[in-house]
Amino acid sequence: MKEKILSLLMEINEEIGEYEGESMLEDEIITSLEVIEIVSALEDEFGITISAKNISKANFATVDSICEMVESLQ
Amino acid sequence: MSLVSVYFLIFLAVCVLVYYLLPGKVQWIWLLLSSLVFYVLCDFGLVIIPILDALIAWIFGNVFGTKKKKGLMVLAIFLLVAVLILLKYAGWFGTGWTDLLSLLGFGRLPGYLVPLGISYFTIMAIAYLVDVYRGVVPAETSYPKLLLFLSFFPIITQGPICRYKELSEQFATGHKFRYENLTFGIQRMLWGFFKKLVISERLAVLSMHITEGWGTSSYSGIWVIVSIFALSFRLYMDFSGCIDIVIGVGEILGIRLPENFNHSYLSRTIPEFWRRWHITLGTWLKDYVMYSITMSKPAKEFTKRAKKGIGRKAAATIVTCVGILFVWLVYALWHDISAVFLLSGAFFAVIIILSTVFDPLIRKFRKRFSKLVESIPYKIFMTLRTMLLSMMGAYFVFMPTVRDGAAYLFHIGKVPAGKITEMVVNSDGVSELQILGLDLPDFLVLVLAFILWIVVSRLHAKKDPRERIAGWNIVIRWAVLVVFVLVVVLLGKYGGLDTGSFVYQAF
Numbered sequence: 107m108k109e110k111i112l113s114l115l116m117e118i119n120e121e122i123g124e125y126e127g128e129s130m131l132e133d134e135i136i137t138s139l140e141v142i143e144i145v146s147a148l149e150d151e152f153g154i155t156i157s158a159k160n161i162s163k164a165n166f167a168t169v170d171s172i173c174e175m176v177e178s179l180q
Numbered sequence: 181m182s183l184v185s186v187y188f189l190i191f192l193a194v195c196v197l198v199y200y201l202l203p204g205k206v207q208w209i210w211l212l213l214s215s216l217v218f219y220v221l222c223d224f225g226l227v228i229i230p231i232l233d234a235l236i237a238w239i240f241g242n243v244f245g246t247k248k249k250k251g252l253m254v255l256a257i258f259l260l261v262a263v264l265i266l267l268k269y270a271g272w273f274g275t276g277w278t279d280l281l282s283l284l285g286f287g288r289l290p291g292y293l294v295p296l297g298i299s300y301f302t303i304m305a306i307a308y309l310v311d312v313y314r315g316v317v318p319a320e321t322s323y324p325k326l327l328l329f330l331s332f333f334p335i336i337t338q339g340p341i342c343r344y345k346e347l348s349e350q351f352a353t354g355h356k357f358r359y360e361n362l363t364f365g366i367q368r369m370l371w372g373f374f375k376k377l378v379i380s381e382r383l384a385v386l387s388m389h390i391t392e393g394w395g396t397s398s399y400s401g402i403w404v405i406v407s408i409f410a411l412s413f414r415l416y417m418d419f420s421g422c423i424d425i426v427i428g429v430g431e432i433l434g435i436r437l438p439e440n441f442n443h444s445y446l447s448r449t450i451p452e453f454w455r456r457w458h459i460t461l462g463t464w465l466k467d468y469v470m471y472s473i474t475m476s477k478p479a480k481e482f483t484k485r486a487k488k489g490i491g492r493k494a495a496a497t498i499v500t501c502v503g504i505l506f507v508w509l510v511y512a513l514w515h516d517i518s519a520v521f522l523l524s525g526a527f528f529a530v531i532i533i534l535s536t537v538f539d540p541l542i543r544k545f546r547k548r549f550s551k552l553v554e555s556i557p558y559k560i561f562m563t564l565r566t567m568l569l570s571m572m573g574a575y576f577v578f579m580p581t582v583r584d585g586a587a588y589l590f591h592i593g594k595v596p597a598g599k600i601t602e603m604v605v606n607s608d609g610v611s612e613l614q615i616l617g618l619d620l621p622d623f624l625v626l627v628l629a630f631i632l633w634i635v636v637s638r639l640h641a642k643k644d645p646r647e648r649i650a651g652w653n654i655v656i657r658w659a660v661l662v663v664f665v666l667v668v669v670l671l672g673k674y675g676g677l678d679t680g681s682f683v684y685q686a687f
Binding site (some may be wrong): 139154 | 314315316452466467470471472474475476480483484487492493495496497498502503504536539
């Protein structure tokens with residue numbers, strides 16, 4: 107699943123693949139616009155519903171944390 | 181009672197002394213009592229307002245603990261916002277409404293009735309209710325604990341805007357006295373007093389002819405430019421100085437409060453500026469306005485349908501722009517219902533929407549010209565550009581009307597700028613600084629204080645100066661502290677303007 111998510115994320119923003127930090131939102135790797143794109147792509151791909159309460163620094167910190175969020179919503 | 185007063189220092193000393201004498205489990209009760217006493221000393225009859233708001237939040241929060249109905253959520257927010265509108269914007273409802281409030285015992289009428297901190301505790305209550313509704317935090321079963329969260333005395337004046345989770349956990353655990361907390365807290369407070377009394381109050385004099393509407397006939401046009409800079413830095417020094425005092429008080433009590441500023445004027449873009457200025461309001465708007473709109477069912481439905489025709493990026497861009505417009509509308513209305521704030525909100529909304537729409541191009545530019553982007557002249561240019569844009573946005577909110585704001589700006593071009601030397605002493609032997617109310621010694625103090633602020637800010641970017649001071653010999657440490665107290669006491673400017681209040685307190 108991680109590979110699938112990573113490829114979806116890199117379609118939206120290539121920099122995500124190279125990111126090695128601890129907080130993509132705080133480090134401004136992903137913007138508010140890209141958050142909406144990511145949510146839309148993940149909902150379509152995995153048939154989940156991501157709500158406003160899921161949009162947090164912790165959930166969008168790294169590729170791994172996004173994977174954990176998707177898993178928890180499945 | 182102002183945070184900048186001897187009374188407050190006495191109040192704080194008593195509060196801290198008793199706080200650390202009490203067992204940890206009951207310290208929060210003492211903080212609640214202290215907060216209510218502080219509020220009564222500031223705004224006697226109006227203490228009923230935070231008590232009422234806390235009651236609304238407590239009742240609905242506990243309902244959401246078992247029953248999550250969107251209609252009730254809307255009702256709860258409506259009630260909290262209604263209290264804010266009916267009191268903060270009382271003047272909009274005519275003299276009948278203000279007279280009625282006057283008869284009910286609310287003083288200072290007719291005119292403007294603003295219970296201390298109402299804008300802050302209202303949005304903190306809304307955030308709490310939304311978090312309970314979303315299941316992010318459990319409902320608080322204790323009404324007094326929720327009241328403490330909304331009325332905590334250091335933050336009631338002008339923030340920072342705190343979240344229930346971050347404060348409630350700290351209230352629940354007792355705090356033992358720590359020497360380091362006391363010294364760090366006092367030093368942070370002193371830095372706040374320095375920014376407020378030594379810098380901000382002098383900048384206030386320089387910008388007074390604009391904020392007090394003196395007209396444009398008595399000075400050279402160049403002073404309008406100086407005043408706009410003075411006005412912006414005054415707002416920064418005044419607001420961030422207050423936040424330094426507040427965070428310092430929190431540290432003395434062992435309670436960590438969120439930062440509200442991060443060297444805002446070093447930002448290179450306007451979106452970055454707003455991530456570094458009034459940070460807690462920015463994150464509140466993002467979490468409770470922006471994402472509530474962009475993650476709503478209608479927005480998702482729109483994205484789903486639109487992306488088939490125009491693609492996902494374009495659909496998401498439209499949704500984001502709508503979210504940004506709402507964020508800046510709420511930003512403007514939260515401050516005041518006035519044309520100048522709506523103009524300021526629109527100004528920043530347009531810039532941020534343009535940044536969002538052209539973000540792919542901007543990224544390409546940065547990648548293509550990475551050497552230029554990383555060069556120092558380019559960074560300086562971007563920083564100055566952002567500073568000027570943010571100052572223009574802030575400038576208009578201090579104008580009585582948009583037309584007045586424009587008139588001052590036109591004055592720059594209409595009146596020939598005076599020679600630089602005439603600012604200090606003109607041909608009649610009178611300094612233009614004096615015409616504006618600031619004499620030469622005050623001007624020199626302002627310049628030196630500004631240099632000190634820049635040096636400390638630069639040091640702070642690498643390491644908290646207080647940690648450096650803590651490593652010094654005790655004699656040197658205390659000598660520096662005493663000298664700094666003397667600097668604030670002796671060089672502070674008192675009484676010329678409304679020293680006791682803060683600019684942002686009005687919001």
